[in-house]
Amino acid sequence: MAENRKRIVLKFGSGILADEGGNTLDEGQFERLSAEVAALVAAGHQCVVVSSGAVAAGLAPMGLDRRPEGLVARQACAAVGQSRLMQRYSERFAAHGLSVAQLLLTHGDLDSRSRHRNVRNTLERILERGNVVPIINENDSVAVEELKFGDNDRLSAEVALLAEADLLILLTSVDGLLDGEGRTVRVIEDMDAVAGLARQEKGKLSVGGMVSKLQAVRLAVDAGITTYIAHGRLPGQIGAVVAGEPVGSRFVAGSGSKGVAGTLEDE
Numbered sequence: 675m676a677e678n679r680k681r682i683v684l685k686f687g688s689g690i691l692a693d694e695g696g697n698t699l700d701e702g703q704f705e706r707l708s709a710e711v712a713a714l715v716a717a718g719h720q721c722v723v724v725s726s727g728a729v730a731a732g733l734a735p736m737g738l739d740r741r742p743e744g745l746v747a748r749q750a751c752a753a754v755g756q757s758r759l760m761q762r763y764s765e766r767f768a769a770h771g772l773s774v775a776q777l778l779l780t781h782g783d784l785d786s787r788s789r790h791r792n793v794r795n796t797l798e799r800i801l802e803r804g805n806v807v808p809i810i811n812e813n814d815s816v817a818v819e820e821l822k823f824g825d826n827d828r829l830s831a832e833v834a835l836l837a838e839a840d841l842l843i844l845l846t847s848v849d850g851l852l853d854g855e856g857r858t859v860r861v862i863e864d865m866d867a868v869a870g871l872a873r874q875e876k877g878k879l880s881v882g883g884m885v886s887k888l889q890a891v892r893l894a895v896d897a898g899i900t901t902y903i904a905h906g907r908l909p910g911q912i913g914a915v916v917a918g919e920p921v922g923s924r925f926v927a928g929s930g931s932k933g934v935a936g937t938l939e940d941e
Contacts, residue, residue, distance in 0.1 A: 678718075679717075679718040679719050679720075680719050680720070680839075680840040680841050680916065681719070681720045681722075681801070681837060681838065681839045681840050681841075682714065682719055682720065682721050682722070682839060682840065682841045682842075682843065682916065683721075683722045683723075683724060683830055683833055683834040683837060683839045683841070683842045683843070684711065684721060684722070684723050684724070684842075684843045684845065684912065685723075685724040685725075685826060685827065685830035685842070685843065685844045685845065686707060686723060686724070686725045686726065686727070686845055686906065687726050687825050687826065687827075687844075687845065687846050687847075687906070688726040688727050688729065688730050688825060689825075689846060689847040689906075690703060690707075690845055690846065690847055690906030690907055691703055691704070691725070691726065691727040691730060692727065692730040695739075696730070696733075696740065696741070697730070697733045697734055697738065697739045697740065698730070698731070698733070698734050699727060699730060699731050699758070699759070699762055701762070703906075703907070704762045704763070704766050705766055706909060707766075707845075707906070707912075708763065708766035708767050708769075708770065709766075709770065710909075710910070710911075710912040710913060711723065711767075711807060711912065712767060712770035712771075712772055712807075713913060714912065714913070714916060715770075715772060715804075715805075715807065716770075719916065720801045721807055722797070722801070722807075722808045722810065722833060722837055722839070723763075723807060723808065723809050723810065724810045724811070724826050724829055724830040724833055725759065725763070725809055725810070725811050725826070726811065726825050726826045727755070727759050727811075728751070728752040728753075728755040728756040728759050728811060729741060729748055729751045729752050729755060730755065731754075731755030731756070731758040731759045731762075732750070732751035732752060732753070732754035732755025732756075732758070733751055733755070735754050735755070735758070736750065736751050736754055738751065756778070756811065759811070760774065760776050760809065763807075763809050767807055771805065772805055772806065772807055773805060773806045773807070774806065774807050774808070774809050775800045775806050775807070775808045775809065776809055776811075777793070777796070777797070777808055777809070777810045777811075778810075778811055778812070778813040779793065779810060779811075779812060779813060779829065779833075780812065780813050781812075781828075781829070781832070784832050784833075784836060790836065793836060794836050794837070797836070797837055801837075810829070810833055811826065812826060812829055825886065827844065827886045827887050827889070827890040828886070828889065828890045828893065830842060830844065830890060831890040831891070831893040831894040831901075832893070834894050834897075834899050834901075835893070835894070835897050835899070839899055840899070840900070841899065841900055841901075841902070841915070841916065842891075842894045842899050842900070842901040842902070843901075843902045843904060843912065843915050844887055844890065844891070844901065844902065844903045844904070845904055845905070845906030845911065845912070846887065846903060846904075846905070846906055847905070847906065847907060848884075848903075848905060849904070849905045849908075849921075849922060849923075850902075850903045850904060850905070850922040850923030851868060851871055851872075851884065851888070851903060851923040852871065853871055854871070858922070858923060859871070859923050860920055860922075860923060860924065861923075861924050861926065862923060862924065862925045862926065862929055863926045863929045864929060865888065865891065865892055865895070865925065865929050869888065871884075872884040872885045872887075872888050887903055891903070891925050894925075895925050895926065895927050895928060895929045896928070898927045898928065899927055900924065900925065900926060900927045901924075901925045901927075902915045902921075902922045902923065902924050902925070903922055903923045903925075904921055904922030904923075905921075905922065
């Protein structure tokens with residue numbers, strides 16, 4: 675791949691894919707996010723989307739107005755909602771001349787050497803086409819890691835390692851990692867120094883908070899993958915990250931090791 679072209683893994687959490695009511699998908703978000711990813715593909719980048727949102731998509735068809743507490747009920751919502759989630763992506767990317775491919779994974783798929791190789795080969799063949807965007811989600815109807823713990827945060831980091839990505843972008847409902855006064859820490863070169871800034875707050879449809887995201891970030895940066903946490907409801911964030919503009923929080927590859935703590939946003 676040309677030097678200025680990147681392989682990019684983008685993670686879309688439930689909190690940026692559901693509407694304000696929280697019981698259905700936000701059509702405007704799908705339209706905008708798909709358009710921004712399509713622009714990257716048109717520029718020659720290879721993009722992989724790790725998407726939550728199946729549970730949110732399944733709430734209304736299951737007659738629910740909020741995320742259920744029980745694990746089995748959440749798995750049922752995910753089973754109903756996954757096809758609806760993929761339908762949205764298929765329709766939105768088709769408007770840009772792109773097809774989508776669905777990959778439902780469990781962490782066991784990535785822990786097994788043979789299945790890891792199979793997933794990687796499949797992903798490589800899809801990306802070779804140039805006009806297909808892989809959409810990856812945890813297989814929530816049989817696996818429980820996303821539903822119980824991390825809103826696909828860790829899965830996105832594992833996929834970034836699997837794909838040997840140049841860049842991992844975690845889009846969430848905040849501007850990035852915030853310091854004690856609510857200011858965004860723009861550049862992090864030592865994750866140990868900022869670990870105490872992680873907050874546990876989550877949206878009502880989100881499973882993973884900042885703690886989960888920082889665990890995923892550490893996995894990626896330790897493997898040499900620069901990672902961003904950015905606001906998924908602000909237009910233009912994806913393109914700005916890829917262009918190297920100062921948006922969100924940038925975690926420098928290798929920042930899991932000791933180094934300089936971080937640089938705050940300008941006053």
